[in-house]
Amino acid sequence: MNKENHKKILVLNGPNLNLLGTREPETYGHNTIDQLEALSVEAAAKHGLTVDFRQTNSEGILVDWIQEGRNGYAAIILNAAAYTHTSVAIHDAIAAITTPVIEVHLSNVFAREEYRHHSYVSDVAKGVICGFGTHGYVLAIDSVASMLRNQS
Numbered sequence: 202m203n204k205e206n207h208k209k210i211l212v213l214n215g216p217n218l219n220l221l222g223t224r225e226p227e228t229y230g231h232n233t234i235d236q237l238e239a240l241s242v243e244a245a246a247k248h249g250l251t252v253d254f255r256q257t258n259s260e261g262i263l264v265d266w267i268q269e270g271r272n273g274y275a276a277i278i279l280n281a282a283a284y285t286h287t288s289v290a291i292h293d294a295i296a297a298i299t300t301p302v303i304e305v306h307l308s309n310v311f312a313r314e315e316y317r318h319h320s321y322v323s324d325v326a327k328g329v330i331c332g333f334g335t336h337g338y339v340l341a342i343d344s345v346a347s348m349l350r351n352q353s
């Protein structure tokens with residue numbers, strides 16, 4: 202793996218997050234997915250890191266992308282959205298790789314419906330951030346940068 206690749210973060214977003222900023226602002230805020238991408242790119246650049254930012258509504262594509270994160274990425278930041286609460290396939294994909302995965306949610310899932318309290322991601326994640334809106338992605342990127350500094 203070359204050094205440049207090692208400084209890349211894969212930011213993955215699951216189903217319906219393409220609707221950000223268009224509906225339910227009281228839960229998910231006013232930022233659009235494009236604004237969230239710009240925020241993530243900016244936060245990463247402050248640490249000399251780059252982000253590869255993606256969104257899909259498909260569970261299988263998320264699994265493919267997590268597998269892709271095996272090589273060439275320092276970390277994966279994952280908001281699996283509703284699949285967080287349902288997907289054994291995503292759990293297994295994370296368990297199968299060594300790249301650290303940081304789970305992020307915009308809302309505080311523990312202050313919401315009970316079916317959102319269980320995550321198939323958390324027990325295979327390096328850490329979990331929820332409830333801080335889009336700033337949670339910045340916190341996750343800062344955490345990756347801190348992890349990388351501690352490694353070198």
Ligand code: CA2
Binds near residue numbers: 222282283285308
């Ligand atoms: O809080 C989060 O980030 C969630 O991952 C968002 C998911 C939800 O199923 C999780 O429990 C928590 C839902 C994403 C839907 O995003 C929308 C955005 C705007 C309008 C409608 C849906």
